[in-house]
Amino acid sequence: MYIGRFVVVGPGIGAYRVSSRSFPNRRIVERDDALTVAPTPDAPETDNPYVSYNCVRESEGQAVLGNGSHVDPVTEKLDLGYPARDALATALLSLDYEKDDYDTPRVAGVVGPDAATVGIVRRNALVVEQVTEPTLVATYEENRPRAFGFDADDATAAAREAYDLDFEHAVCAAGVAVDDGIETAVVNGE
Numbered sequence: 001m002y003i004g005r006f007v008v009v010g011p012g013i014g015a016y017r018v019s020s021r022s023f024p025n026r027r028i029v030e031r032d033d034a035l036t037v038a039p040t041p042d043a044p045e046t047d048n049p050y051v052s053y054n055c056v057r058e059s060e061g062q063a064v065l066g067n068g069s070h071v072d073p074v075t076e077k078l079d080l081g082y083p084a085r086d087a088l089a090t091a092l093l094s095l096d097y098e099k100d101d102y103d104t105p106r107v108a109g110v111v112g113p114d115a116a117t118v119g120i121v122r123r124n125a126l127v128v129e130q131v132t133e134p135t136l137v138a139t140y141e142e143n144r145p146r147a148f149g150f151d152a153d154d155a156t157a158a159a160r161e162a163y164d165l166d167f168e169h170a171v172c173a174a175g176v177a178v179d180d181g182i183e184t185a186v187v188n189g190e
């Protein structure tokens with residue numbers, strides 16, 4: 001099954017995966033203050049505004065994950081002291097779903113040491129929900145948050161488990177583990 005981009009978040013653990021039919025030539029680059037989805041050097045040029053963005057950032061001891069430019073305003077709202085629910089709701093509602101051929105939803109999660117919040121904005125809904133166990137939400141098909149078996153207990157395992165999940169067209173994945181500090185890890189495809 002093809003579900004596009006997705007996040008899995010639970011208290012202390014999270015992952016984000018890029019799956020893509022249309023833009024497979026991408027990777028996650030580790031920068032000082034963010035993990036960024038970017039084209040590989042051999043990728044064909046595109047003017048699609050939705051394929052390069054920060055997919056993981058950190059704020060106030062929490063990790064923010066998501067499939068587009070909304071990751072930045074979610075992080076900025078957390079910096080200002082907004083609760084995770086409000087940071088997600090504000091940023092998702094203001095940017096709304098992507099204006100592409102698929103009305104692709106925006107998905108996101110905030111992971112703290114003992115709490116996690118997941119969100120999606122799609123054409124017909126805005127859902128933001130605090131969760132107590134790993135929860136999946138994706139751009140296509142799986143576009144309602146649901147509890148999801150996810151065994152990883154560190155960032156490296158989270159990135160690997162997300163990348164290896166049996167959904168089509170895996171491109172790259174990021175994992176986060178949040179405790180006293182935040183660890184991140186990346187798996188890039190061939």
Ligand SMILES: NC(=O)c1ncn([C@@H]2O[C@H](COP(=O)(O)O)[C@@H](O)[C@H]2O)c1NC=O
Pocket residue numbers: 004005018019020021022023037048050051052067068098100101102104105139
């Ligand atoms: N975030 C991403 O990595 C991303 N990759 C592709 N999209 C959007 O989704 C559309 C469909 O892409 P695909 O066929 O790869 O699932 C693209 O035309 C683009 O507008 C994205 N936007 C949201 O998921």
